[in-house]
Amino acid sequence: MNPGPTTMTSDTSPVPMSARNEALPGYQRFDNMADYQLAVDKLLANPGRELRLFDPDLASLRANSPERIAQFEAFLATGRMQRLFIALHDTDHLTRHCPRMMNLIQRYGHAIEVRRTHEEIRHAQDAFMVLDHSHYVRRPVAKYFRGAIGIHDDTEALAMQSRFMEIWSASYQAVSGSTSGLA
Numbered sequence: 001m002n003p004g005p006t007t008m009t010s011d012t013s014p015v016p017m018s019a020r021n022e023a024l025p026g027y028q029r030f031d032n033m034a035d036y037q038l039a040v041d042k043l044l045a046n047p048g049r050e051l052r053l054f055d056p057d058l059a060s061l062r063a064n065s066p067e068r069i070a071q072f073e074a075f076l077a078t079g080r081m082q083r084l085f086i087a088l089h090d091t092d093h094l095t096r097h098c099p100r101m102m103n104l105i106q107r108y109g110h111a112i113e114v115r116r117t118h119e120e121i122r123h124a125q126d127a128f129m130v131l132d133h134s135h136y137v138r139r140p141v142a143k144y145f146r147g148a149i150g151i152h153d154d155t156e157a158l159a160m161q162s163r164f165m166e167i168w169s170a171s172y173q174a175v176s177g178s179t180s181g182l183a
Helices: 033-044 066-077 092-097 099-107 154-169
Strands: 006-008 014-016 026-030 050-055 083-088 112-117 127-131 135-139 147-151 171-175
Touching (some): 026 033, 033 066, 033 135, 033 147, 050 154, 154 171
Parallel strands (some): 083 112
Antiparallel strands (some): 026 147, 112 171
């Protein structure tokens, strides 16, 4: 009896494809806001330790919706080592229109850091999220809802993580969970 298609692992033992589906890279395009939101939901459903987010202002992410806050909180609550790094061009939307997100930042101040990009890199037009070095959601031009999600795509996710680190180093702390009002 044939168990179906197989693939070879590094030890050359055949592994049924059905057993590897979880680890196979997946790539899916999206072209509208609803599909973008579903891609973000799918990304946040994956386990991970570090979530890096680069966006112009968080408006398109629906960062104040109860559902999105619940996803971020579930991510942060899975362990003491969880971290959420957010880099924004403009923090006004976050501070003025996202009280739920600000509350989350206050409650998880040890695990969330929000930075604002320096003027010299504000020309960057993309927006993306990268979870650890395996999963990502990317919109090449942030003002459009056209992009892609990659699950178990270590190569592209690692490149995006590297890009995030460049953006992060060209930014400064801008929003704090402290009640003193100081960033």
